[in-house]
Amino acid sequence: MASQGRHTNDLTIRVATVNGSGSQSSNLVLANAIFRLGIPVAPKNVFPSNIEGLPTWFDVRLSPEGYQCRSREVDVLVGLNAATWDSDVAGVKPGGAIVHESAFPVFGPLKRDDVTFYPVPFNELAKKHFEQGSLRKYLVNMVYVGVLAHLLDIPLDAIETAVRGQFKTKPKAVETNMSAVRLGADYARENLPKRDPYRLAPMEGLTEKLIFMDGNRAAALGCLMGGCTVAAWYPITPSSSLCESFISLCERHRIDPATGEKKFAIVQAEDELAALGMVFGATWAGARAMTSTSGPGLSLMAEFAGLGYYAELPGVIFDVQRAGPSTGLPTRTMQGDVAFAYTLSHGDTRHIVLLPATVEEAYEFGMHAFDLADRFQTPVFVLSDLDLGMNIWMTPPLKYPEKGFDRGKVLGAKELALLESWGRYRDVDHDGIPYRTLPGTEHEDAGFFTRGTGHDEEALYSEQPETFKNNLDRLVRKHATARAAVPAPIADESGKAVAILAYGTTHHAVVEAREQLRAQGLEVDYLRVRGLPFAPAVGDFIERHERVYVVEQNRDGQLYGLLRNELPADLIGRLHSIRHYNGVPIDAAAISEPLRDEERLSTAVTA
Amino acid sequence: MTATNVNLLGLTREVYKGLPTTLCAGCGHNSITNHLIKALYEYGVAPHMLAKMSGIGCSSKTPAYFVEQAHGFNGVHGRMPSAATGAKLANRELMVLGISGDGDTASIGLGQFCHMVRRNVDVTYIVENNGCYGLTKGQFSATADLGSTLKTGKVNEYETIDVCGLAIELGGTFVARSFSGDGKQLIPLLQAAFSHRGTAVLDIISPCVTFNDHDGSTKSYAYVKEHEHILQTPDFIPHQKEISVDYEPGTVQDIVFHDGSRVLLRKLATDYDATDRVGALKEIHSGRSRGEIVTGLLYVDTRASDLCEKEKLSLRPLAQMGESDLRISRDEFAKLMT
Numbered sequence: 001m002a003s004q005g006r007h008t009n010d011l012t013i014r015v016a017t018v019n020g021s022g023s024q025s026s027n028l029v030l031a032n033a034i035f036r037l038g039i040p041v042a043p044k045n046v047f048p049s050n051i052e053g054l055p056t057w058f059d060v061r062l063s064p065e066g067y068q069c070r071s072r073e074v075d076v077l078v079g080l081n082a083a084t085w086d087s088d089v090a091g092v093k094p095g096g097a098i099v100h101e102s103a104f105p106v107f108g109p110l111k112r113d114d115v116t117f118y119p120v121p122f123n124e125l126a127k128k129h130f131e132q133g134s135l136r137k138y139l140v141n142m143v144y145v146g147v148l149a150h151l152l153d154i155p156l157d158a159i160e161t162a163v164r165g166q167f168k169t170k171p172k173a174v175e176t177n178m179s180a181v182r183l184g185a186d187y188a189r190e191n192l193p194k195r196d197p198y199r200l201a202p203m204e205g206l207t208e209k210l211i212f213m214d215g216n217r218a219a220a221l222g223c224l225m226g227g228c229t230v231a232a233w234y235p236i237t238p239s240s241s242l243c244e245s246f247i248s249l250c251e252r253h254r255i256d257p258a259t260g261e262k263k264f265a266i267v268q269a270e271d272e273l274a275a276l277g278m279v280f281g282a283t284w285a286g287a288r289a290m291t292s293t294s295g296p297g298l299s300l301m302a303e304f305a306g307l308g309y310y311a312e313l314p315g316v317i318f319d320v321q322r323a324g325p326s327t328g329l330p331t332r333t334m335q336g337d338v339a340f341a342y343t344l345s346h347g348d349t350r351h352i353v354l355l356p357a358t359v360e361e362a363y364e365f366g367m368h369a370f371d372l373a374d375r376f377q378t379p380v381f382v383l384s385d386l387d388l389g390m391n392i393w394m395t396p397p398l399k400y401p402e403k404g405f406d407r408g409k410v411l412g413a414k415e416l417a418l419l420e421s422w423g424r425y426r427d428v429d430h431d432g433i434p435y436r437t438l439p440g441t442e443h444e445d446a447g448f449f450t451r452g453t454g455h456d457e458e459a460l461y462s463e464q465p466e467t468f469k470n471n472l473d474r475l476v477r478k479h480a481t482a483r484a485a486v487p488a489p490i491a492d493e494s495g496k497a498v499a500i501l502a503y504g505t506t507h508h509a510v511v512e513a514r515e516q517l518r519a520q521g522l523e524v525d526y527l528r529v530r531g532l533p534f535a536p537a538v539g540d541f542i543e544r545h546e547r548v549y550v551v552e553q554n555r556d557g558q559l560y561g562l563l564r565n566e567l568p569a570d571l572i573g574r575l576h577s578i579r580h581y582n583g584v585p586i587d588a589a590a591i592s593e594p595l596r597d598e599e600r601l602s603t604a605v606t607a
Numbered sequence: 608m609t610a611t612n613v614n615l616l617g618l619t620r621e622v623y624k625g626l627p628t629t630l631c632a633g634c635g636h637n638s639i640t641n642h643l644i645k646a647l648y649e650y651g652v653a654p655h656m657l658a659k660m661s662g663i664g665c666s667s668k669t670p671a672y673f674v675e676q677a678h679g680f681n682g683v684h685g686r687m688p689s690a691a692t693g694a695k696l697a698n699r700e701l702m703v704l705g706i707s708g709d710g711d712t713a714s715i716g717l718g719q720f721c722h723m724v725r726r727n728v729d730v731t732y733i734v735e736n737n738g739c740y741g742l743t744k745g746q747f748s749a750t751a752d753l754g755s756t757l758k759t760g761k762v763n764e765y766e767t768i769d770v771c772g773l774a775i776e777l778g779g780t781f782v783a784r785s786f787s788g789d790g791k792q793l794i795p796l797l798q799a800a801f802s803h804r805g806t807a808v809l810d811i812i813s814p815c816v817t818f819n820d821h822d823g824s825t826k827s828y829a830y831v832k833e834h835e836h837i838l839q840t841p842d843f844i845p846h847q848k849e850i851s852v853d854y855e856p857g858t859v860q861d862i863v864f865h866d867g868s869r870v871l872l873r874k875l876a877t878d879y880d881a882t883d884r885v886g887a888l889k890e891i892h893s894g895r896s897r898g899e900i901v902t903g904l905l906y907v908d909t910r911a912s913d914l915c916e917k918e919k920l921s922l923r924p925l926a927q928m929g930e931s932d933l934r935i936s937r938d939e940f941a942k943l944m945t
Binding site: 230232255260261262264267269270273274275277278280285287303437438440441442444446447450451452460 | 921
């Protein structure tokens, strides 16, 4: 690798197109072909809330280090959108290359001497070579794949393998698309002498064991393997593909081929209130159930979330976060629901929240959430985000579960027969978690009245002050028990004074930011929080460091706020907050730059 | 032990009772509770298979007052239909009985009510309809008739929501209206509703003695007694009973449910056809224009499939399935990891 310059396998390709122009297939072919060369890639789709006509960008970041976060810099631009052409050109870094529709202007303010322009008459080529019809606009996109293949040294057989993968179900389309790819490659060979420094070279040992998957599909697989049988949802970007993936998995794997009977029930609900109501009705009756949503839906679920907490009903809520408040930016990413989800509903409410950062965690936490919900008899929120949910990531293959379901403390007729008495909300085991029974349990003591009103240990209505308070205190004990049950934080530390604390997809930018800081002589430790309530290890970690930078993708430093609420007073001053909230995924410089600046200030003050 | 003291499950009527009511003395809801106890007892509902669901309000407290052994779910205001839907999907063997009120159904929960009906979820859905909000001391509800008054004299200026008309419009498959004081009509209607597969909506006028039983109210005991227009006298015949009934041709409508049980509707004043959707809507409207409350089995369709059938749901309850039913094999899983 040392013989390869930093322009080899280390670049970001940006394709700027118009939404609805059918560039998705070609973008995926490009990413896949590069991935098949053994080069780590991180594809990011930046798209509008629109079906057709607004600008959309697809970035493929390549790096020998395998960085999975967005890069701020664009090395190679494919400019196919006249509407964003000016700003797209301005966004290319000096030394970069621009493949573009030759009809676009490259003079006046757009003239740049520090980049290489590769004009291609895409529309003319398409008109000349492809028949008039709906296919033409798709094939234009394949032409740029061919141009890039030639300019960047991507072998055409790697492209062909990717095209075959992309059109698995439509073998006829392979040849049509490959002819467009070859058209682009031939045009480039004949007309575009190579003048930029970027090239790709096959690598070994980095991507062979990895696969591509988006976080929403991984979470849906978690639901399948976690035994979820009832799902209720209201379509909302960016979570729709989670439930849609679950539907397709169930239709493929959970329908009895002989009878056509389904071992699942998925309802498209009238709204998110009803969706969560169906979940709790189902779990109360003994099934495992989930809903998937995003911020606006979560707002509607506040009412039922409180019932779930107080009446102690299991349920899994996937929140694929998008940029808020209000409707916000439906197709952009944010970690904006953390504080809201944690205390969702009125009164004193505290939930279990899982914070996956990777596709593997989207799957594993998705599956584990059903165990936690049953074990703790409470709603469990899995907070993914648009970046994880909708983008495609390189990931190790997901692991087949080795453990069975943990259905928690459920008393059946046999157990009830051995008990003199039982109380639905009695803390028998001193962990705050009571026992429950399911409707349909054939025993005269099985029934109880689930209610959101004040209740005593027997689930009877009670307005007694002590009874009410004792129950709230027991719920705190139950929540405290969950500290050891949520996924433990992951520390990477070697006794440094300064540390980063982050969660979710911010992780990928932290990985690169630490390298950037190390290169500048500033080594920092790292703790990644993976669930709420905070495990005791979080406080211990902070105690071992002088300054801890809490990095997150929201304006108000939500996790920073939660930490300040829960930490002992003498540790609060150690926390610093770094925030990113413009809707595009956080990049490494958004962490390393403010951290370095603040560190300079701190060290200057102490000096 | 005498056979007359137990039902076909060998259970006494005592088993079908619940905790003492905490509603006002004379409340229509208490009468409904008593009719329900009798209907459930006679029908022979297994307490452990009964799921009592409700929302919030006076009506929604009543599931505590019958079949104490059964599981109850007193959820949030207006959202009982969603919880009932979830429960039914999880365990389709449960008999789901929902008790709601007019505020719960026609205002805060109108959306969920509508969608439950259009999905034809197999639930017996009772609206204890008194035209006012009792627990918050007597405000109008959306089922109050135009021009009716509060105790304070305040006049309702807004059009009423007729939950029966709405349910029929939404494709409801069992829609009945009755009166809390008329057990003779209500009990067979309840039992028919238990037998019906799909959403059975029973709008039961249930006077609020404390806030809505005065002159000017159209939901008072006196008003209902004077203005009730009874369509039919129903008789419920459980499927276990082989009964031959003699009746004059054309005087009785015989409705047969999927489980073989029947309801015989003895026609009264008019030649009413309870399987005519448009006729039912017409009857509701013309009754209202006459200032009458039309009661009886307004509409029934015993052939429609319910949500579980539409979804081709496994006959074995989802709630009883474990890893071996629900997880895919290692081989199938490995195929997904490419």
